[in-house]
Amino acid sequence: MFHASPWRSDFPAIAALQHQQQTYLDSAATTQKPHALIDAIGQYYAQGAANVHRAQHLPGSLATRAFEASREKVAQWLNASSAEQIVFTHGATSALNLLAYGLAEQFQPGDELVISAAEHHANLLPWQQLAKRRGLSLRVLPLEASGVVDLQAAAQIIGPRTRVLAVSQLSNVFGAWQPLSPLLALARAQGAITVVDGAQGVVHGRHDVEHMQCDFYVFSSHKLYGPDGVGVLYGRREALQKLAHWQFGGEMVHQADYQSASFHPAPLGHEAGTPPIASVIGLGATLDYLSGLDAKAVAEHEAALHAQLLAGLRARSGVQLLGAPQVALASFVVEGVHNADLAHLLTDQGVAVRAGHHCAMPLMKHLGLSGAIRVSLGLYNDSGDLQRFFDALDKALEILV
Amino acid sequence: MTMSPQAQEALEVFTQAAGWEQRARLLMQWGERLEPLGDEQKVEANRVHGCESVVWLVAERQDEHWHFKAASDARMIRGLLALLLVRVQGLESQALRELDLNAWFEQLGLGRQLSPSRSNGLNAVLKRMSELA
Numbered sequence: 001m002f003h004a005s006p007w008r009s010d011f012p013a014i015a016a017l018q019h020q021q022q023t024y025l026d027s028a029a030t031t032q033k034p035h036a037l038i039d040a041i042g043q044y045y046a047q048g049a050a051n052v053h054r055a056q057h058l059p060g061s062l063a064t065r066a067f068e069a070s071r072e073k074v075a076q077w078l079n080a081s082s083a084e085q086i087v088f089t090h091g092a093t094s095a096l097n098l099l100a101y102g103l104a105e106q107f108q109p110g111d112e113l114v115i116s117a118a119e120h121h122a123n124l125l126p127w128q129q130l131a132k133r134r135g136l137s138l139r140v141l142p143l144e145a146s147g148v149v150d151l152q153a154a155a156q157i158i159g160p161r162t163r164v165l166a167v168s169q170l171s172n173v174f175g176a177w178q179p180l181s182p183l184l185a186l187a188r189a190q191g192a193i194t195v196v197d198g199a200q201g202v203v204h205g206r207h208d209v210e211h212m213q214c215d216f217y218v219f220s221s222h223k224l225y226g227p228d229g230v231g232v233l234y235g236r237r238e239a240l241q242k243l244a245h246w247q248f249g250g251e252m253v254h255q256a257d258y259q260s261a262s263f264h265p266a267p268l269g270h271e272a273g274t275p276p277i278a279s280v281i282g283l284g285a286t287l288d289y290l291s292g293l294d295a296k297a298v299a300e301h302e303a304a305l306h307a308q309l310l311a312g313l314r315a316r317s318g319v320q321l322l323g324a325p326q327v328a329l330a331s332f333v334v335e336g337v338h339n340a341d342l343a344h345l346l347t348d349q350g351v352a353v354r355a356g357h358h359c360a361m362p363l364m365k366h367l368g369l370s371g372a373i374r375v376s377l378g379l380y381n382d383s384g385d386l387q388r389f390f391d392a393l394d395k396a397l398e399i400l401v
Numbered sequence: 402m403t404m405s406p407q408a409q410e411a412l413e414v415f416t417q418a419a420g421w422e423q424r425a426r427l428l429m430q431w432g433e434r435l436e437p438l439g440d441e442q443k444v445e446a447n448r449v450h451g452c453e454s455v456v457w458l459v460a461e462r463q464d465e466h467w468h469f470k471a472a473s474d475a476r477m478i479r480g481l482l483a484l485l486l487v488r489v490q491g492l493e494s495q496a497l498r499e500l501d502l503n504a505w506f507e508q509l510g511l512g513r514q515l516s517p518s519r520s521n522g523l524n525a526v527l528k529r530m531s532e533l534a
Contacts, residue, residue, distance in 0.1 A: 343453070
Protein backbone atom coordinates (compact mmCIF):
# COMPACT_ATOMS: atom_id res chain seq x y z
CA MET A 1 0.00 0.00 0.00
CA PHE A 2 1.29 3.45 -0.92
CA HIS A 3 1.60 5.85 2.00
CA ALA A 4 1.82 9.41 0.76
CA SER A 5 3.04 12.18 3.03
CA PRO A 6 0.63 15.12 3.14
CA TRP A 7 3.50 17.25 4.51
CA ARG A 8 6.01 16.50 1.77
CA SER A 9 5.48 19.76 -0.10
CA ASP A 10 5.99 21.74 3.13
CA PHE A 11 9.69 20.84 2.77
CA PRO A 12 11.06 22.39 -0.43
CA ALA A 13 14.36 20.49 -0.24
CA ILE A 14 12.64 17.17 -0.80
CA ALA A 15 11.61 18.18 -4.32
CA ALA A 16 15.04 19.77 -4.93
CA LEU A 17 16.79 16.58 -3.84
CA GLN A 18 14.50 14.45 -5.95
CA HIS A 19 15.38 16.68 -8.88
CA GLN A 20 19.02 15.68 -8.27
CA GLN A 21 17.92 12.00 -8.19
CA GLN A 22 18.50 11.85 -4.46
CA THR A 23 16.24 9.98 -2.06
CA TYR A 24 16.77 11.32 1.44
CA LEU A 25 16.60 8.63 4.14
CA ASP A 26 19.03 10.07 6.67
CA SER A 27 16.77 12.19 8.87
CA ALA A 28 18.23 10.76 12.08
CA ALA A 29 21.46 12.59 11.11
CA THR A 30 19.68 15.82 10.25
CA THR A 31 16.30 16.76 8.83
CA GLN A 32 15.12 18.86 5.91
CA LYS A 33 13.47 22.14 6.82
CA PRO A 34 9.90 23.40 6.40
CA HIS A 35 9.02 26.59 4.47
CA ALA A 36 7.88 28.11 7.76
CA LEU A 37 11.43 28.05 9.14
CA ILE A 38 13.12 29.18 5.93
CA ASP A 39 10.69 32.12 5.72
CA ALA A 40 11.20 33.08 9.38
CA ILE A 41 14.98 33.20 9.09
CA GLY A 42 14.81 35.09 5.80
CA GLN A 43 12.39 37.56 7.34
CA TYR A 44 14.53 38.12 10.42
CA TYR A 45 17.59 38.94 8.34
CA ALA A 46 15.63 40.92 5.75
CA GLN A 47 13.80 43.06 8.27
CA GLY A 48 16.65 43.91 10.60
CA ALA A 49 19.07 41.78 12.59
CA ALA A 50 19.97 42.93 16.08
CA ASN A 51 21.60 41.52 19.16
CA VAL A 52 19.38 40.35 22.00
CA HIS A 53 19.07 41.34 25.66
CA ARG A 54 21.28 44.43 25.47
CA ALA A 55 20.08 47.12 23.11
CA GLN A 56 17.28 49.55 23.77
CA HIS A 57 16.70 50.32 20.10
CA LEU A 58 13.68 48.99 18.24
CA PRO A 59 15.42 46.27 16.19
CA GLY A 60 17.02 44.99 19.40
CA SER A 61 13.73 44.88 21.20
CA LEU A 62 12.01 43.09 18.30
CA ALA A 63 14.80 40.51 18.08
CA THR A 64 14.75 39.96 21.85
CA ARG A 65 10.98 39.55 21.83
CA ALA A 66 11.13 36.98 19.00
CA PHE A 67 14.03 35.18 20.70
CA GLU A 68 12.23 34.97 24.03
CA ALA A 69 9.00 33.92 22.29
CA SER A 70 10.92 30.89 20.99
CA ARG A 71 11.89 30.04 24.56
CA GLU A 72 8.20 30.05 25.47
CA LYS A 73 7.40 27.82 22.50
CA VAL A 74 10.09 25.31 23.46
CA ALA A 75 8.77 25.27 27.04
CA GLN A 76 5.28 24.58 25.72
CA TRP A 77 6.55 21.91 23.34
CA LEU A 78 8.14 20.03 26.25
CA ASN A 79 5.43 20.96 28.74
CA ALA A 80 7.95 22.66 31.02
CA SER A 81 6.20 24.86 33.54
CA SER A 82 8.29 27.93 32.76
CA ALA A 83 10.42 29.34 29.95
CA GLU A 84 13.11 30.02 32.57
CA GLN A 85 13.80 26.30 32.56
CA ILE A 86 14.85 26.39 28.89
CA VAL A 87 18.52 27.12 28.18
CA PHE A 88 19.58 27.60 24.57
CA THR A 89 22.88 25.94 23.67
CA HIS A 90 24.60 25.27 20.36
CA GLY A 91 23.32 21.73 20.06
CA ALA A 92 22.65 18.59 22.08
CA THR A 93 26.40 17.98 22.30
CA SER A 94 27.08 21.39 23.82
CA ALA A 95 24.14 20.95 26.22
CA LEU A 96 25.64 17.66 27.45
CA ASN A 97 29.06 19.27 27.79
CA LEU A 98 27.49 22.11 29.78
CA LEU A 99 26.11 19.49 32.16
CA ALA A 100 29.37 17.57 32.40
CA TYR A 101 31.25 20.75 33.30
CA GLY A 102 28.56 22.62 35.22
CA LEU A 103 27.77 19.68 37.51
CA ALA A 104 31.39 18.62 38.07
CA GLU A 105 31.64 20.22 41.50
CA GLN A 106 28.79 18.05 42.74
CA PHE A 107 30.95 14.93 42.63
CA GLN A 108 33.68 13.37 44.76
CA PRO A 109 36.31 10.83 43.66
CA GLY A 110 34.77 7.37 43.68
CA ASP A 111 31.29 8.61 42.73
CA GLU A 112 29.71 6.84 39.81
CA LEU A 113 28.26 8.11 36.55
CA VAL A 114 25.95 5.70 34.75
CA ILE A 115 25.20 5.63 31.03
CA SER A 116 23.88 2.90 28.74
CA ALA A 117 25.86 0.87 26.22
CA ALA A 118 23.72 2.36 23.45
CA GLU A 119 24.89 5.94 23.88
CA HIS A 120 26.23 7.87 20.93
CA HIS A 121 29.47 9.77 21.44
CA ALA A 122 27.67 12.97 22.54
CA ASN A 123 26.21 11.28 25.62
CA LEU A 124 29.30 9.17 26.32
CA LEU A 125 32.43 11.26 25.88
CA PRO A 126 31.47 14.28 28.07
CA TRP A 127 30.81 11.86 30.96
CA GLN A 128 33.85 9.71 30.22
CA GLN A 129 36.09 12.77 30.28
CA LEU A 130 34.39 14.15 33.41
CA ALA A 131 35.08 10.82 35.10
CA LYS A 132 38.75 11.08 34.14
CA ARG A 133 39.03 14.67 35.37
CA ARG A 134 37.40 14.06 38.74
CA GLY A 135 38.41 10.47 39.51
CA LEU A 136 34.86 9.19 39.09
CA SER A 137 33.89 5.83 37.75
CA LEU A 138 31.83 5.45 34.57
CA ARG A 139 29.41 2.51 34.68
CA VAL A 140 27.76 1.22 31.52
CA LEU A 141 24.32 -0.39 31.55
CA PRO A 142 24.17 -3.49 29.33
CA LEU A 143 21.50 -3.94 26.69
CA GLU A 144 19.09 -6.71 25.84
CA ALA A 145 19.21 -8.12 22.32
CA SER A 146 16.40 -5.76 21.34
CA GLY A 147 18.62 -2.77 22.09
CA VAL A 148 16.89 -1.64 25.29
CA VAL A 149 18.61 -1.42 28.64
CA ASP A 150 18.53 -4.62 30.69
CA LEU A 151 16.54 -3.40 33.70
CA GLN A 152 17.62 -6.23 35.99
CA ALA A 153 21.26 -5.40 35.38
CA ALA A 154 20.45 -1.70 35.77
CA ALA A 155 18.97 -2.36 39.20
CA GLN A 156 22.30 -3.93 40.21
CA ILE A 157 24.48 -1.20 38.76
CA ILE A 158 22.52 1.87 39.83
CA GLY A 159 23.36 2.09 43.52
CA PRO A 160 24.20 4.42 46.39
CA ARG A 161 27.35 5.71 44.65
CA THR A 162 25.45 6.65 41.49
CA ARG A 163 25.45 10.43 41.12
CA VAL A 164 24.26 10.73 37.51
CA LEU A 165 22.21 8.59 35.18
CA ALA A 166 22.46 9.83 31.57
CA VAL A 167 20.56 7.83 28.95
CA SER A 168 19.16 8.41 25.51
CA GLN A 169 15.42 8.26 25.13
CA LEU A 170 15.54 6.64 21.70
CA SER A 171 18.62 4.90 20.32
CA ASN A 172 20.01 6.32 17.07
CA VAL A 173 21.16 2.82 16.10
CA PHE A 174 18.33 0.56 17.27
CA GLY A 175 15.32 2.87 16.99
CA ALA A 176 14.15 1.48 20.34
CA TRP A 177 12.61 3.50 23.18
CA GLN A 178 14.48 3.05 26.43
CA PRO A 179 12.38 2.14 29.48
CA LEU A 180 12.86 5.60 30.95
CA SER A 181 10.21 5.41 33.62
CA PRO A 182 11.68 2.47 35.57
CA LEU A 183 15.26 3.55 34.81
CA LEU A 184 14.79 7.09 36.09
CA ALA A 185 12.97 5.74 39.14
CA LEU A 186 16.01 3.60 39.99
CA ALA A 187 18.25 6.67 39.78
CA ARG A 188 15.88 8.92 41.73
CA ALA A 189 15.71 6.36 44.51
CA GLN A 190 19.49 6.84 44.92
CA GLY A 191 19.25 10.62 44.78
CA ALA A 192 21.13 10.68 41.47
CA ILE A 193 20.78 13.42 38.86
CA THR A 194 18.89 12.18 35.81
CA VAL A 195 19.75 13.32 32.29
CA VAL A 196 17.71 12.29 29.25
CA ASP A 197 19.24 12.73 25.81
CA GLY A 198 16.24 13.44 23.60
CA ALA A 199 18.23 14.00 20.39
CA GLN A 200 16.30 11.26 18.56
CA GLY A 201 13.29 10.89 20.85
CA VAL A 202 12.10 14.50 20.65
CA VAL A 203 11.44 14.07 16.93
CA HIS A 204 8.85 11.36 17.34
CA GLY A 205 5.73 12.17 19.32
CA ARG A 206 5.33 14.73 22.08
CA HIS A 207 7.21 14.26 25.33
CA ASP A 208 6.31 15.77 28.65
CA VAL A 209 9.35 16.53 30.80
CA GLU A 210 7.22 17.05 33.92
CA HIS A 211 5.69 13.65 33.48
CA MET A 212 9.08 12.12 32.71
CA GLN A 213 10.39 13.55 36.00
CA CYS A 214 13.91 13.90 34.70
CA ASP A 215 16.27 16.56 36.02
CA PHE A 216 17.56 17.49 32.59
CA TYR A 217 16.40 16.88 29.02
CA VAL A 218 18.45 17.88 25.98
CA PHE A 219 17.81 17.95 22.26
CA SER A 220 19.10 19.47 19.02
CA SER A 221 16.95 21.72 16.90
CA HIS A 222 18.30 20.45 13.59
CA LYS A 223 16.99 16.93 14.10
CA LEU A 224 13.53 18.36 14.87
CA TYR A 225 13.15 20.07 11.47
CA GLY A 226 14.72 23.22 12.95
CA PRO A 227 17.91 25.13 12.12
CA ASP A 228 21.34 23.86 13.07
CA GLY A 229 23.57 25.57 15.60
CA VAL A 230 21.00 25.55 18.38
CA GLY A 231 20.21 23.04 21.07
CA VAL A 232 18.00 23.00 24.11
CA LEU A 233 18.68 22.14 27.72
CA TYR A 234 15.62 21.82 29.91
CA GLY A 235 16.23 21.63 33.63
CA ARG A 236 14.03 21.09 36.64
CA ARG A 237 14.26 24.23 38.80
CA GLU A 238 16.16 22.58 41.66
CA ALA A 239 18.44 20.82 39.21
CA LEU A 240 19.29 24.04 37.38
CA GLN A 241 20.38 25.55 40.70
CA LYS A 242 23.05 22.85 40.97
CA LEU A 243 24.47 23.78 37.60
CA ALA A 244 27.55 26.00 37.96
CA HIS A 245 28.36 28.64 35.38
CA TRP A 246 30.64 27.15 32.78
CA GLN A 247 31.29 29.47 29.86
CA PHE A 248 31.83 33.12 30.63
CA GLY A 249 31.38 36.28 28.64
CA GLY A 250 28.73 38.77 27.65
CA GLU A 251 25.03 38.19 28.19
CA MET A 252 25.50 35.85 31.15
CA VAL A 253 27.18 38.44 33.37
CA HIS A 254 25.32 40.46 35.96
CA GLN A 255 28.02 42.73 37.45
CA ALA A 256 31.65 42.75 36.40
CA ASP A 257 34.84 44.21 37.86
CA TYR A 258 38.41 43.64 36.76
CA GLN A 259 38.94 41.14 39.56
CA SER A 260 35.49 39.67 40.15
CA ALA A 261 32.05 39.28 38.65
CA SER A 262 28.58 37.98 39.39
CA PHE A 263 26.41 36.13 36.97
CA HIS A 264 22.77 35.67 36.03
CA PRO A 265 20.92 32.52 37.03
CA ALA A 266 19.48 30.16 34.38
CA PRO A 267 18.67 30.48 31.61
CA LEU A 268 20.75 33.56 30.67
CA GLY A 269 23.59 32.61 33.00
CA HIS A 270 24.31 29.62 30.80
CA GLU A 271 24.10 31.49 27.50
CA ALA A 272 27.46 33.26 27.28
CA GLY A 273 28.08 35.41 24.24
CA THR A 274 25.75 36.19 21.39
CA PRO A 275 23.42 33.24 20.95
CA PRO A 276 22.41 31.84 17.52
CA ILE A 277 19.60 34.39 17.30
CA ALA A 278 18.29 33.60 13.82
CA SER A 279 18.37 29.87 14.54
CA VAL A 280 16.48 30.27 17.81
CA ILE A 281 13.83 32.36 16.03
CA GLY A 282 13.75 29.73 13.27
CA LEU A 283 13.25 26.96 15.82
CA GLY A 284 10.24 28.87 17.14
CA ALA A 285 8.80 28.97 13.61
CA THR A 286 9.40 25.23 13.20
CA LEU A 287 7.61 24.52 16.48
CA ASP A 288 4.67 26.67 15.34
CA TYR A 289 4.57 24.63 12.15
CA LEU A 290 4.82 21.29 13.97
CA SER A 291 2.19 22.33 16.53
CA GLY A 292 -0.19 22.98 13.68
CA LEU A 293 0.06 19.41 12.37
CA ASP A 294 -2.36 16.66 13.27
CA ALA A 295 -0.13 14.77 15.73
CA LYS A 296 -2.16 11.60 15.39
CA ALA A 297 -1.87 11.65 11.60
CA VAL A 298 1.90 12.21 11.85
CA ALA A 299 2.31 9.30 14.26
CA GLU A 300 0.21 7.01 12.07
CA HIS A 301 2.15 7.97 8.95
CA GLU A 302 5.48 7.37 10.68
CA ALA A 303 4.30 4.03 12.04
CA ALA A 304 2.98 2.88 8.66
CA LEU A 305 6.20 3.79 6.85
CA HIS A 306 8.34 2.22 9.55
CA ALA A 307 6.33 -1.01 9.31
CA GLN A 308 6.87 -0.95 5.55
CA LEU A 309 10.60 -0.45 6.05
CA LEU A 310 10.86 -3.36 8.49
CA ALA A 311 8.73 -5.65 6.34
CA GLY A 312 10.84 -4.92 3.28
CA LEU A 313 14.10 -5.54 5.13
CA ARG A 314 12.82 -8.75 6.73
CA ALA A 315 11.64 -10.04 3.34
CA ARG A 316 15.21 -9.97 1.98
CA SER A 317 17.37 -12.96 2.70
CA GLY A 318 20.63 -12.32 4.48
CA VAL A 319 19.47 -8.99 5.95
CA GLN A 320 19.95 -8.84 9.71
CA LEU A 321 18.32 -6.04 11.68
CA LEU A 322 20.15 -4.58 14.66
CA GLY A 323 17.93 -4.95 17.72
CA ALA A 324 14.16 -4.62 17.46
CA PRO A 325 13.41 -1.19 15.95
CA GLN A 326 10.19 0.41 17.19
CA VAL A 327 10.11 3.73 15.40
CA ALA A 328 11.73 6.05 12.90
CA LEU A 329 14.73 4.05 11.77
CA ALA A 330 16.30 0.67 11.22
CA SER A 331 19.93 -0.38 11.09
CA PHE A 332 20.99 -3.55 9.34
CA VAL A 333 23.84 -5.59 7.97
CA VAL A 334 23.78 -8.16 5.17
CA GLU A 335 25.45 -11.49 5.68
CA GLY A 336 28.64 -11.80 3.65
CA VAL A 337 28.45 -8.19 2.41
CA HIS A 338 30.66 -5.40 3.72
CA ASN A 339 28.60 -2.39 4.75
CA ALA A 340 31.10 -0.11 3.01
CA ASP A 341 30.43 -1.91 -0.29
CA LEU A 342 26.70 -1.65 0.18
CA ALA A 343 27.01 2.03 1.08
CA HIS A 344 29.10 2.62 -2.03
CA LEU A 345 26.47 1.14 -4.33
CA LEU A 346 23.52 2.82 -2.59
CA THR A 347 25.31 6.15 -2.96
CA ASP A 348 25.92 5.42 -6.64
CA GLN A 349 22.15 5.02 -7.00
CA GLY A 350 21.26 8.26 -5.24
CA VAL A 351 20.01 6.78 -1.99
CA ALA A 352 21.10 8.86 0.98
CA VAL A 353 21.39 6.55 3.97
CA ARG A 354 23.98 6.46 6.72
CA ALA A 355 26.74 3.87 6.76
CA GLY A 356 29.39 3.18 9.33
CA HIS A 357 29.49 3.38 13.09
CA HIS A 358 26.74 6.02 13.59
CA CYS A 359 28.84 7.98 16.08
CA ALA A 360 28.62 5.04 18.47
CA MET A 361 31.96 3.25 18.04
CA PRO A 362 31.94 1.44 21.40
CA LEU A 363 28.46 0.08 20.67
CA MET A 364 29.51 -1.21 17.26
CA LYS A 365 32.57 -2.88 18.76
CA HIS A 366 30.34 -4.40 21.42
CA LEU A 367 28.06 -5.80 18.70
CA GLY A 368 31.10 -7.16 16.87
CA LEU A 369 30.31 -5.09 13.78
CA SER A 370 32.56 -2.85 11.74
CA GLY A 371 29.49 -0.84 10.86
CA ALA A 372 25.93 -1.00 9.62
CA ILE A 373 23.58 0.74 7.22
CA ARG A 374 20.90 2.93 8.79
CA VAL A 375 17.71 4.02 7.05
CA SER A 376 15.90 6.77 8.93
CA LEU A 377 12.59 8.44 8.20
CA GLY A 378 11.16 11.92 8.47
CA LEU A 379 7.56 13.03 8.26
CA TYR A 380 8.11 14.01 4.59
CA ASN A 381 9.12 10.52 3.46
CA ASP A 382 6.66 8.35 1.58
CA SER A 383 6.41 4.82 0.24
CA GLY A 384 8.01 5.94 -3.01
CA ASP A 385 11.21 6.77 -1.11
CA LEU A 386 11.21 3.31 0.44
CA GLN A 387 10.56 1.69 -2.93
CA ARG A 388 13.54 3.50 -4.43
CA PHE A 389 15.66 2.36 -1.49
CA PHE A 390 14.57 -1.26 -1.85
CA ASP A 391 15.12 -1.23 -5.62
CA ALA A 392 18.62 0.16 -5.04
CA LEU A 393 19.29 -2.38 -2.29
CA ASP A 394 18.22 -5.28 -4.52
CA LYS A 395 20.36 -4.01 -7.37
CA ALA A 396 23.36 -3.56 -5.04
CA LEU A 397 22.97 -7.06 -3.61
CA GLU A 398 22.61 -8.52 -7.10
CA ILE A 399 26.02 -7.03 -7.90
CA LEU A 400 27.68 -7.92 -4.60
CA VAL A 401 26.36 -11.37 -3.78
CA MET B 402 53.64 11.80 -17.46
CA THR B 403 54.09 8.34 -18.93
CA MET B 404 51.67 5.68 -17.88
CA SER B 405 52.22 2.00 -17.44
CA PRO B 406 50.41 -0.31 -19.89
CA GLN B 407 48.14 -1.41 -17.01
CA ALA B 408 47.22 2.18 -16.23
CA GLN B 409 46.43 2.76 -19.89
CA GLU B 410 44.27 -0.33 -19.89
CA ALA B 411 42.41 0.92 -16.80
CA LEU B 412 41.84 4.28 -18.40
CA GLU B 413 40.48 2.64 -21.51
CA VAL B 414 37.98 0.34 -19.81
CA PHE B 415 36.79 2.85 -17.20
CA THR B 416 36.26 5.68 -19.66
CA GLN B 417 34.24 3.32 -21.83
CA ALA B 418 32.11 2.06 -18.91
CA ALA B 419 28.46 2.91 -19.39
CA GLY B 420 27.05 4.02 -16.06
CA TRP B 421 27.53 3.29 -12.39
CA GLU B 422 26.69 -0.40 -12.60
CA GLN B 423 29.35 -1.27 -15.10
CA ARG B 424 31.88 0.85 -13.20
CA ALA B 425 30.99 -1.04 -10.02
CA ARG B 426 31.46 -4.41 -11.70
CA LEU B 427 34.77 -3.26 -13.18
CA LEU B 428 35.95 -2.05 -9.78
CA MET B 429 35.25 -5.47 -8.31
CA GLN B 430 37.15 -7.17 -11.12
CA TRP B 431 40.14 -4.86 -10.76
CA GLY B 432 40.12 -5.42 -7.01
CA GLU B 433 40.80 -9.10 -7.64
CA ARG B 434 44.08 -8.16 -9.32
CA LEU B 435 45.66 -6.82 -6.12
CA GLU B 436 48.78 -8.67 -5.14
CA PRO B 437 47.87 -10.39 -1.85
CA LEU B 438 49.42 -9.24 1.43
CA GLY B 439 51.05 -11.71 3.76
CA ASP B 440 49.67 -11.93 7.30
CA GLU B 441 52.92 -10.43 8.60
CA GLN B 442 52.15 -7.33 6.55
CA LYS B 443 48.62 -6.97 7.91
CA VAL B 444 49.83 -5.25 11.04
CA GLU B 445 48.88 -2.06 12.81
CA ALA B 446 51.87 -0.15 11.39
CA ASN B 447 50.51 -0.73 7.89
CA ARG B 448 46.88 0.12 8.73
CA VAL B 449 45.46 3.23 7.15
CA HIS B 450 42.89 4.76 9.49
CA GLY B 451 40.03 6.99 8.47
CA CYS B 452 38.34 4.30 6.42
CA GLU B 453 34.99 2.58 6.88
CA SER B 454 36.74 -0.63 5.95
CA VAL B 455 40.08 -2.04 7.06
CA VAL B 456 42.81 -0.87 4.70
CA TRP B 457 46.51 -1.75 4.67
CA LEU B 458 49.19 -0.05 2.64
CA VAL B 459 52.74 -1.39 2.36
CA ALA B 460 55.46 0.59 0.61
CA GLU B 461 58.88 -0.63 -0.43
CA ARG B 462 61.58 1.17 -2.35
CA GLN B 463 63.90 -0.71 -4.67
CA ASP B 464 66.59 1.29 -6.52
CA GLU B 465 64.69 4.56 -6.09
CA HIS B 466 61.49 2.99 -7.42
CA TRP B 467 58.45 2.67 -5.19
CA HIS B 468 56.54 -0.55 -4.99
CA PHE B 469 53.25 -0.55 -3.16
CA LYS B 470 50.96 -3.29 -1.95
CA ALA B 471 47.50 -2.69 -0.54
CA ALA B 472 44.56 -4.67 0.75
CA SER B 473 41.12 -4.14 2.22
CA ASP B 474 38.24 -6.22 3.55
CA ALA B 475 35.79 -4.31 1.34
CA ARG B 476 35.57 -4.98 -2.37
CA MET B 477 34.90 -1.53 -3.81
CA ILE B 478 37.84 -0.02 -1.98
CA ARG B 479 39.98 -2.93 -3.22
CA GLY B 480 39.09 -1.87 -6.74
CA LEU B 481 39.97 1.74 -5.99
CA LEU B 482 43.26 0.63 -4.45
CA ALA B 483 44.07 -1.44 -7.56
CA LEU B 484 43.44 1.57 -9.79
CA LEU B 485 45.65 3.68 -7.55
CA LEU B 486 48.49 1.18 -7.56
CA VAL B 487 48.57 0.71 -11.35
CA ARG B 488 49.18 4.43 -11.64
CA VAL B 489 51.92 4.75 -9.02
CA GLN B 490 53.74 1.41 -9.20
CA GLY B 491 57.44 1.75 -9.98
CA LEU B 492 57.54 5.56 -9.84
CA GLU B 493 60.45 7.43 -8.28
CA SER B 494 59.76 9.76 -5.36
CA GLN B 495 59.99 12.88 -7.49
CA ALA B 496 57.50 11.53 -10.04
CA LEU B 497 55.18 10.31 -7.29
CA ARG B 498 55.17 13.73 -5.66
CA GLU B 499 54.37 15.44 -8.94
CA LEU B 500 51.58 13.06 -9.88
CA ASP B 501 48.07 14.49 -9.59
CA LEU B 502 46.12 11.52 -8.30
CA ASN B 503 42.87 13.46 -8.02
CA ALA B 504 43.13 14.07 -11.75
CA TRP B 505 43.78 10.36 -12.30
CA PHE B 506 40.55 9.38 -10.57
CA GLU B 507 38.70 12.18 -12.39
CA GLN B 508 39.96 10.73 -15.67
CA LEU B 509 38.64 7.33 -14.67
CA GLY B 510 35.22 8.82 -13.94
CA LEU B 511 35.68 8.12 -10.22
CA GLY B 512 36.39 11.64 -8.99
CA ARG B 513 33.39 11.55 -6.68
CA GLN B 514 35.10 8.81 -4.65
CA LEU B 515 37.52 11.45 -3.43
CA SER B 516 34.98 14.02 -2.23
CA PRO B 517 35.77 15.16 1.32
CA SER B 518 32.63 13.62 2.80
CA ARG B 519 33.43 10.18 1.48
CA SER B 520 34.80 7.98 4.20
CA ASN B 521 35.73 5.09 1.92
CA GLY B 522 39.36 5.68 2.80
CA LEU B 523 40.79 6.60 -0.56
CA ASN B 524 41.69 10.07 0.72
CA ALA B 525 43.40 8.58 3.74
CA VAL B 526 45.38 6.22 1.50
CA LEU B 527 46.53 9.08 -0.71
CA LYS B 528 47.59 11.05 2.35
CA ARG B 529 49.60 8.11 3.70
CA MET B 530 51.20 7.59 0.32
CA SER B 531 52.30 11.22 0.11
CA GLU B 532 53.73 10.99 3.64
CA LEU B 533 55.75 7.91 2.65
CA ALA B 534 57.04 9.38 -0.56
